[in-house]
Amino acid sequence: MARKKIALIGAGQIGGTLAHLVGLKELGDVVLFDIAEGIPQGKGLDIAESAPVDGFDARYVGANDYAAIEGADVVIVTAGVPRKPGMSRDDLLGINLKVMEAVGNGIKQYAPNAFVICITNPLDAMVWALQKFSGLPTHKIVGMAGVLDSARFRHFLADEFKVSVKDVTAFVLGGHGDDMVPLVRYSTVAGIPLPDLVKMGWTTHERIAAMVERTRKGGGEIVNLLKTGSAFYAPAASAIAMAESYLKDQKRVLPCAAYLNGEYDIRGLFIGVPVVIGEGGMERILEVEMSKEEREMFAKSVASVQGLVEACKGINGSLA
Numbered sequence: 594m595a596r597k598k599i600a601l602i603g604a605g606q607i608g609g610t611l612a613h614l615v616g617l618k619e620l621g622d623v624v625l626f627d628i629a630e631g632i633p634q635g636k637g638l639d640i641a642e643s644a645p646v647d648g649f650d651a652r653y654v655g656a657n658d659y660a661a662i663e664g665a666d667v668v669i670v671t672a673g674v675p676r677k678p679g680m681s682r683d684d685l686l687g688i689n690l691k692v693m694e695a696v697g698n699g700i701k702q703y704a705p706n707a708f709v710i711c712i713t714n715p716l717d718a719m720v721w722a723l724q725k726f727s728g729l730p731t732h733k734i735v736g737m738a739g740v741l742d743s744a745r746f747r748h749f750l751a752d753e754f755k756v757s758v759k760d761v762t763a764f765v766l767g768g769h770g771d772d773m774v775p776l777v778r779y780s781t782v783a784g785i786p787l788p789d790l791v792k793m794g795w796t797t798h799e800r801i802a803a804m805v806e807r808t809r810k811g812g813g814e815i816v817n818l819l820k821t822g823s824a825f826y827a828p829a830a831s832a833i834a835m836a837e838s839y840l841k842d843q844k845r846v847l848p849c850a851a852y853l854n855g856e857y858d859i860r861g862l863f864i865g866v867p868v869v870i871g872e873g874g875m876e877r878i879l880e881v882e883m884s885k886e887e888r889e890m891f892a893k894s895v896a897s898v899q900g901l902v903e904a905c906k907g908i909n910g911s912l913a
């Protein structure tokens with residue numbers, strides 16, 4: 594059986610890390626695409642030269658021409674510009690919208706049957722624009738944010754409780770950004786919801802609130818430390834989990850920015866919700882009950898995504 598083909602559009606910090614993880618996990622052959630000449634070729638060759646040491650088989654191609662992604666099974670998009678200190682995700686809108694147009698056209702021409710995962714920020718608006726530009730069916734394109742946001746929350750919780758990250762689950766909804774909605778009562782340690790852990794004396798409401806806040810600002814915390822770019826190891830690992838669930842039909846339940854068509858009373862936007870990812874792409878959306886307060890937070894988050902989508906329509910008339 595031929596190996597799967599995984600195209601990575603953008604060979605920057607996340608793109609390079611994705612390429613390495615695809616090899617280490619033997620998910621398939623890799624095409625690294627970038628407009629910068631030499632970078633995708635150089636990173637591809639460097640990783641290919643690590644393969645004999647780590648003992649994995651994968652072919653690496655670096656390219657500056659979209660023809661190289663032809664027939665890709667999975668496309669992961671990181672092309673664009675990341676945040677610098679002081680920049681919000683929304684500042685990236687105009688620049689990255691143009692990039693999505695070029696990427697969307699490339700996917701439409703060469704990989705119309707791929708499962709596409711968008712990472713470029715501002716995420717919820719960029720995945721929306723990429724779907725429009727590419728013309729992909731809405732179940733074949735999702736945005737990566739929730740897996741990362743919940744991984745951050747899980748890390749903070751595991752650290753707080755001194756337990757394995759494996760036994761901590763976390764649940765976040767809504768747009769990627771400072772108004773994402775972590776659902777505390779659906780977050781657990783070995784199945785025990787966080788409010789019960791407060792009752793058991795493991796932690797306090799205040800400490801959980803502080804961890805929620807740190808999760809919301811988790812991207813900015815890394816940007817301020819790195820000073821020259823944004824997080825890339827955890828974002829790459831998160832997108833790989835989504836790609837693997839599709840390629841291996843794992844049917845994992847993962848929070849992704851998915852196209853809503855009436856679910857949660859929303860139509861025509863990509864919003865972070867729990868979905869099942871399997872061989873059919875985004876196969877099912879889970880609709881969970883929310884409290885009044887959670888619904889209000891969710892509505893606020895949705896409104897900010899809607900605002901960005903309207904801004905995209907204002908910049909590019911063909912999207913209106």
Ligand code: A3D
Pocket residue numbers: 602603604605606607608626627628629632671672673674675676685689692695712713714715716737738741769822823824825828
């Ligand atoms: P970076 O290392 O700058 O890589 C981006 C790459 O895109 C560079 O190599 C560019 O040359 C390339 N590029 C620019 N324009 C084009 C184009 N038109 N076609 C093809 N390639 C192009 O950034 P990064 O890898 O650190 O981050 C990539 C994106 O992910 C940024 O938009 C970040 O803001 C975003 N990001 C999102 C999350 C989420 O959780 C959603 C987390 C972290 C970063």
